[in-house]
Amino acid sequence: MFADQAGQLQQRGMSRQNALMLVANQTAVPIEGEWLEAFWCEGCQQTTWYHIRKCGDRTYKISVAPQELWQQVTGVIDSLGNPSVGEFTRKSARQVGYQGIRGFQFVS
Incomplete structure (x- = not known):
């Protein structure tokens, strides 16, 4: 699975700032x-x-x-x-x- 929106990462416990930075730097972030x-x-x-x-x-x-x-x-x-x-x-x-x-x- 992957996340392509910051909100998807925030739902999994990541901070808003980190989630926004990851999504801005990568098209899709793999979810382990x-x-x-x-x-x-x-x-x-x-x-x-x-x-x-x-x-x-x-x-x-x-x-x-x-x-x-x-x-x-x-x-x-x-x-x-x-x-x-x-x-x-x-x-x-x-x-x-x-x-x-x-x-x-x-x-x-």
Whole structure:
């Protein structure tokens, strides 16, 4: 995870002045000991993303990841999908029996 605003660093206990200086000198500041991770639930048969924070040597704080955290992570797939991919492409990719051009009906 990374921070690109001073307020994000202040929420994690950094002083306002230090946070402003870091963000001014770097485009993005890496945040150590925090990450997003997906877990599969056997009960509901769904994947849920969690925000994990390392608190101590062997202790962690785990909470369901809020949507705004996706803007602060690198190396994970956005839960809403790639915003540059259109809805048509997304639907086509999910089709089981994709047939390419034969799957289209042309009207003459």
